[in-house]
Amino acid sequence: MVSNRDIGRLLREISAYLEMEGVGFKPRAYQKAAEAVEAMEVPVPRLFDEGGAKALATIPGVGKSIAHKIAEFLETGRVAYLEEMKAQRPVQLMELIAIEGVGPKTARALYDALGVRTLADLERVARQGKIRTLRGFGEKSEQEILRGLDFLRQHRGRFPIGEAFPIAYSIEQRLRELDCVEKVALAGSILRRKESVGDADILVISKDAGAVMDFFIRMPEVAHVHGKGITKGSVRLHMGMDVDLRVVSRESFGAALNYFTGSKSHNVHLRRIAQERGLKLNEYGLFKGKKAIAGRTEEELYRALGLPFIPPELREDRGEIEAAQEGRLPQVIDYGGLRGDLQTQTDWTDGKHSIEDMAREAQALGLEYIAITDHTASLAMMGMDEDKLSRQMEVIEALDRRSSGIRILKGAEVNIMPDGLLDVGDSLLAKLDVVGVGVHSRFHQSRSQMTERLCRAMRNPHVDILFHPTGRVVLKREPYDLDLDEILRVARQTGTVLEVDAMPDRLDLKDEHIRKAVEAGVKLVIDSDAHATSHFGLLHYGVGQARRGWATAADVLNTLPVERFLASLKDGRKSAASGAR
C-alpha cells in the first residue's frame, strides 16, 4: 500500500538526484510537488485509480511529466528516470544527505573525487583525512561530517514516531477488522510515544492464530518475513522497520501488553515490587505460586501490585512508580484535551492552505480557536513585512467576525534575531492576539549568547510564546546549546509560555525538558505548527510528548476556552480589557 508520504519521498529523492546533477529549477519543481502530495488529504493512489494520470495532474505543482512518473511508480514500483540517474552516479544519496551539512553537491564532490557511495565510504575517507585535501573542503568540514556520522550512528535503525506510528496504527486497524481477531493493541515504545522507535509490537487475542499470522505476513507493506510461528510473527517492512505480532491468551493479555510495552527498566522495577510481595510477574501474568492472580488487563495487574494504572507514556522508571506508590502520579493531559492551536502557517507565507481552509479544518476537528502565525520579514525566503502583516491582520479580523464556531486569532511567528531583538516593532506586536517567537538562523551561537538571545526575546512584554524552544530535530539535530534552567527561570519570571511543537520531526520541547518546565511552574502550549490542513491531525504527537513530560491539563494553556486562554497570556490584562467580556 503506497502512501502519499511514500510518493513524497520518491519525488524528494528525484529532486535530490537532479540537484546533485546541477540541473536548474527542476529540483524545486519536484520538491514543490512532493510538498503538495504530502499535504493532500485524499490518498494519491486512489486519485490515480479513479482518474488516471490526468487526475494526478490536477494536484497543484504536479504537471504532465511528474504525473506520469507518479503513475509509473504506482504501477511498477519504480521510476526509470530515477533509476537512470542512480546508474549515472550510484551513490546512496538520501542516506548521505541525511547528515546535517551534507547536501547533494557535497555528495557529488565526494563521489567524483573519492568514490564515496555509502555512509561507510564517507566515514572511511573522513577518518583517513582525505576530505580535507579536496578543494572547497577543510579540516572543519571533515570534522563536521564525522560529527554528523556519529549522530546518525547513535540513532541507526530507529524511526521517528511520525513514520512508525501511522504504519503501526494502520496495521492495528486492519487486524481489528479480521473476524478471527477478538482484541488487538499496539504495544512497545510506540504506545509509550517515544519520539523514535526501533520496531513496532502488536498484540492480538484470537481463536485462529494461524489465520492472523497468514494475514500479517501477506500485508502489502511486508518486504521480508523473519519468522512465523503460532504465537509470534516477525516481519521487515519495505520502509525498513520491523514489526512483531504476538498472539496471546485472554487471561494473559494485560500482562503481555505490560511486558511488551516496557520500558525494560519500568518492568524490572515492577518485577522487583512483585518479588517483595512474594509474587512473580512475567509476560503471562502475576502469579502467587502457580496461581495467576492478575493478567487480563493492565489495570488489574497494577492494582494487584498496589499501584494505580500508570499511563504508558510515563513508564520509563523515572520516578513514576514511586509517585504512584505515594499517590502523586500526575493526571496527565488527555489526547482530546486541546481546545486551540497557537501555531499555524498559511499560504500568506510557507503554508499550503488559506486562512479560511485552515480555520475550517481546525473547526471540523473540534478545535475552538486557532492563531494564524505566519513568518515575519527577516526570514528571507518568504516572511511578511510589517505592511503585509498589517493587511493580514485586517483580513483575519474580517474572517473572524464572519466565522461562527471557531475563533481566529491574529498572530505571527516572529523571528528572533541573533541579538535577541525581534524583526517586528512593538507597536504592531501590541495589536496581535498571540505573539510567538522563534529562532530560525544562527543556531551555533555560544551557550551564553543563545541563552541571552532567548531570554531577551522573552523579556519583550508583547511576546507570549517561545516556539520550538530548543531547535532540535528528531534523529537529526540536537538542541541548541543553551542554559535551560535560565530559560525556565526567565519564562516563569516574565510569564512567557513555552511551546511543545507537535510536528513529529520536531517534538520540541523534549520530554525531559517538558518535565523540567512543569516542575518549574512554566506554562506550556501544544501546537501543530501546521503548514497544511492535514497537519492538525498531528497534534496528538504533541499531546503524547507532553504526557511523557508529566504535563497535566492545568500546565497546558490551550486546554482553556479562548477567553481564559487569552487572559492567561503575559499581556492578558490588555486582551481582557479590550476584548469582549
Add this chain to the structure above:
DNA sequence: GCCGTTTTCGGCCCGACTGTTTTCAGTCG
C-alpha cells in the same frame, strides 16, 4: 518541470551563514 486576470515563454521564495576562499559555493530555513 510547472505555471499563467502581467499566459504558452520566461520566470521560478532568497538571504544568512559557514567554511572555504580572497569572491564564492553549498546548505539551511
